[in-house]
Amino acid sequence: MEEADILSDRIAIMAKGKLRCIGTSIRLKSRFGTGYVANISFLRNTQGQTHNVYGSTPLYNPDLELVKQFFKDRLDVEPKEEKKTFLTFTIPHNKEELLANFFAELQDREKEFGILDIQLGLTTLEEVFLNIAKLAELESSSTEENLVTLNLSSGSSIQIPIGARFVGIPGTESSEHPRGLMIEVYWGQDDTGTHCIAGHSPVTECLTDSESSTFAQRLTRCSCGIRHH
Structure with missing residues (x-):
């Protein structure tokens, strides 16, 4: 992917x-x-102290937590990768209008946060490929009505269509919850780009009328063909 990214027109x-x-x-x-993708670097020496590139007073323990909170408060993003010497954040396109002022303020506070370097770039071509593979997988699964097994925390399992986001649990209908209990399914991709289940939310027991209606509409669109084991 790197060669294609660099060499291809x-x-x-x-x-x-x-x-x-x-x-x-x-x-x-x-x-x-x-x-x-934003990479924030913090430089440390072999004794675990931070090299001070700003002056003679040594800096200790750059405040990664403050930087993480700074990103969370202003862009509502969490670190994608975190180590002692750097943080990596993925910033969605819909935050683009905020970036100029955000990074201007971040640069102004470099000394306060103990930041050595800030790098900003687009996501990788490999991620583009995985996203396209994901869309193709969803399209194919929708056409072929492929099902996968979702194992619930209760120990039971149900068959759901690949890509289904909101799923009703069969057998949980009641007078209080006429549509039954629902969960949100989290999806990921394996090394080949195939869609796979990454987990699910806790069972939703209480919904307002408007929330229940919204869930039902989404469920109607995405949960056809559910089978219970």
């Missing part, structure tokens, strides 16, 4: 036997990527 991506997109690397990242 235009890139075409195929998934499930179909040409899904073609364009420049920047265009594909902007269209199919998840947003921007």
Whole structure:
């Protein structure tokens, strides 16, 4: 992927036997990527102290928690990767209008946070490929009505369509909850780009009328073919 990103003038991506997109690397990242990647670096020496590049007074323990809170408060994002010397954040495209002022303030507070370097770039071409593979997988599953097994925390399991987000639990209907109890399914991808279940939310027991209606509408769209084990 790195070679294609650097050397290619235009890139075409195929998934499930179909040409899904073609364009420049920047265009594909902007269209199919998840947003921007921000890398915040903190430099430490071998004794565990932070090198002070700003003056003679040594800095100790750069405040990663403050930086994390700074990103959370202003952009509502959490670190994608965290180590002692750096943080990595993925910033969605819908936050783009906030970035100029956000990074201007972050640069002004570099000394306060103990930041050595700030880098901002688009998401990788590999992530673009995985996102396109995910869309192709959902399209194929919808057409073929492929089902996967969702194992519930109660120990039971149900068959749900790949990509279904809100799922009703069969057998939980009652006068209090006429549509039954519901959960939200979290999806991920394996190394091959295949859609797989990453987990699910706790059972939703109490919904307002408007929330219940919204859940029911979503369930109608995405949970056809559910089977109970």
